[in-house]
Amino acid sequence: MTPSQMARKRDIHDLSFEEISVYIAELSDRPFRAGQIIKWLYEEGVQSFDEMRNLPAELRQRLNGDFLFDPIVVARQVVSVDGTIKFLFDLTDQQKVETVLIPTSGRVTACISTQAGCKFGCKFCASGVGGWVRNLTCAEILYQVLHVRQEARKHQRRLSHIVFMGTGEPLDNLDNVLKAIRIINAPQGLGIAARHITLSTVGLIPVFEELADQGMQFELAVSLHGYDDASRNLLMPINKKYPVGELVRACHEYIRKTNRQITFEYILIDGVTCTDEAAVKLGRLLKGMLCKLNLIPCNPVSEFGHKPPTKDQIRLFTERLDEVGLHYTLRRARGKDVSAACGQLRLSEKK
Ligand code: SF4
Structure with a gap:
């Protein structure tokens, strides 16, 4: 041919x-x-x-x-001591994407990429280094999921959860992502419940309405990573376009339309986002909202020089969150020994 x-x-x-x-x-x-x-x-x-x-x-x-059939091909595979498996896939045009399989006692999660590279350049994320190349096709998204499911089956485990938190911004490639989600969710497809599928976004406000209109029960995770415009501007360039106040208003509207809780992803960086002032301002910002905070101690990425807070600093911060009445979870670091943070394996391969 x-x-x-x-x-x-x-x-x-x-x-x-x-x-x-x-x-x-x-x-x-x-x-x-x-x-x-x-x-x-x-x-x-x-x-x-x-x-x-x-x-x-x-x-x-x-x-x-x-x-x-144009399957993506495993270029590298690394296994962490905690069982996390990270795959680096070659696409047909030599682009590379990362996918992660995260097994825990109660679930098996696949963390899926939606773009080759990323245009949003968050200042803690290796995926944004080097910029955006292209959107992944629906097939390229599904091949990642199918590969992880196959790997899970080898270990007698069932793939139960999907998070679109790998490289790329899912809402910037919405048509292909939604098409893939329908297949992942359909009983005759992969049969994964919509409530076990999480879409993560930097907060592309104009797309929220379209998302709310889908009538699907998937989870929405919004990368907040700041407690006001000044702190968010430092870490997320998108905040200059869609400031925190507008983002929070859009989230209220999304919750009103869907009646679904939003998770706010919040990175903990020593002296930057994990402070007393941050906890108090977060309390004011998110007061009364149907939401929870997912606290993520940062992974050191050499390009940015951020340091994770100590256990004591995290304890003080969470005590303060309790006082201001915010509901939160603390994400356990997985696959630290295999560069499991978003984009690190792809970046090390590029270097
Ligand atoms: S956090 Fe997400 S949106 Fe930000 S640079 Fe990384 S992949 Fe892109």
Whole structure:
């Protein structure tokens, strides 16, 4: 097959279930063939049409002519002492993306990337170093999930949770991300409950309305990482465009429309975000909102020079949060020994 013929073909994982059904209907084939194809793709996770044994040879040939399987390839895989596995994948255009499998006693989570590189340049995140290259396709997102599920199965575990917290801003690639989520969530797809799927965002306010209108029960995590404009400006350039006050108003509106709690991601940096003033101002900012704070002690990234606070500083900070009445969780560091923080493996490979 010539490269131009290849370029015209779509990866079969880029098709929604409706699109597969329409394709089958246009071939005047029996409607149940669509269900059979979907089962092979997402229940069995096959890598070729030839493995779809209950399809007639003619249909398999036709599918081979119209679509392709273009799986992402593992370039590196590192396993942490705590069981976290980090994958660095090669895409067909030599771009690289990271995916993380995080097994704990009660759940197995896949942390998925949605873009190659990132344009938002948060000042604590290795993914933003080097800028944005392109959006990932729906297929490239799904291949990450399928690979992690396969890895989990090898360890007799079931992939139960998906977080879109890898490289990239999911709301900046919303169509492909939502298409992938529908397949991940569908019972005949990967069957992962919407409440076990978390979309993380820097706070692209104009997209919140569209998100709220989806009518899906996924979780929304908003990267706050600051307690006022001055502190957030230091860490998140996006705050100059969408300041904290506007962000909080948009979150109130999102909660009003969806009746769903928002999680605010909040990085703990020694002397910057983990201070008494920060706790008090956070209390004022988020007062009365249906939300929780997820506290994340920072991972040192050499480009930025931030230091995580000590255990004592974190204890003092959380005591203050208790006093101001904020609900919070403290994220346990996972995979520290394998650069599990967002973008670190990709960045080390680039270097
Ligand atoms: S935290 Fe998210 S939005 Fe910010 S630079 Fe990293 S990947 Fe991009």
